[in-house]
Amino acid sequence: MAVHKKEEFSAREQNLAAFAKAISHPARIAILSVLAKRNQCICGEIVDILPLAQSTVSQHLKELKTAGLIDGETDGPRSCYCINWKAFEKFNTDFNSLFEKLKEAYAKCC
Amino acid sequence: MAVHKKEEFSAREQNLAAFAKAISHPARIAILSVLAKRNQCICGEIVDILPLAQSTVSQHLKELKTAGLIDGETDGPRSCYCINWKAFEKFNTDFNSLFEKLKEAYAKCC
DNA sequence: AATCTTTATCGTATATTTGCGATACAGAAT
């Protein structure tokens, strides 16, 4: 009963899905939104903004970082995160190439 | 220990997250990809293409439909799905308005 | 050096997702 067959799909499908998964939680959207709105990286202010415990926020940040959506250096009692725009560009490109190219051939059939 | 505080975020954040969640699995990406490549809706062919059992595919289709990414009519022994392009446009718009508008102010700081 | 502050990690409880087989359902075919 080997649950989870994600590996059996193409790399492209897996990559897109992984990016989507990273932004599939409102808290992570909120974090990215905060990071996007500032020119500079911010640190623990995110914890004050979100309605979540510090450990939970840290966990979400880790997921975003693991997925490559943000970069972050944590030196000592202070850490600094910022958006990895290249990852976003790649997602946009891949997403559009998959779902947008046939839009003009759009024939509503149901 | 009230797990899951998604409700405490803004509607916009929840909507974006919900869309992302819908496409956060390779199987669902694959399904959407197949639907996008055809002008007509297809039915059980998806089951033949994906490395998953029929019941599992049906479940993924249901999730996509519930999330509003696809439309589907099932009449009798045959069902017909197709992509809801408007939902995709909305996602693209919301996504870009959240994450793209400050790209030019991009100051790499870490 | 001892303490403070900030962030990461661990452990754990609960909720959700994924996947399959079995079965129900509904129109089509015989």
Next chain:
DNA sequence: ATTCTGTATCGCAAATATACGATAAAGATT
């Protein structure tokens, strides 16, 4: 009317995700 065919749903097992408190880690402050 009975059988066939394609799809949806149910029930269950296993994997993942979410959240928090407690604790560790590491530089800053005193």
